[in-house]
Amino acid sequence: IIAFTPYYTWHKHHSEHHATTVNLDKRGMGDVWTMTVEEYLNSSLGTRFFYRAFR
Incomplete structure (x- = not known):
């Protein structure tokens, strides 16, 4: 497999991804x-529809 991202760069970003997974502040x-409950309640009906379809 040919990778166009240097290993160090990939490793750094991948580690950050795993460190911040499920952290809604990051x-x-x-x-x-x-979405948080507050974000959901403040969103438009269209956004709510797409969010529920996505989730």
């Missing part, structure tokens, strides 16, 4: 779309 790229 959401980022690659995380599963998760």
Whole structure:
């Protein structure tokens, strides 16, 4: 397998991903779309629909 990302860079980002998984204060790229109850209640009906369909 050819990888275009240097190992050190991949390892650093992958470690950060695992360290912040399920931490809603540190959401980022690659995380599963998760909303707090407050965010859900303050979202539009369309966003709620897509969120429920996604989840």
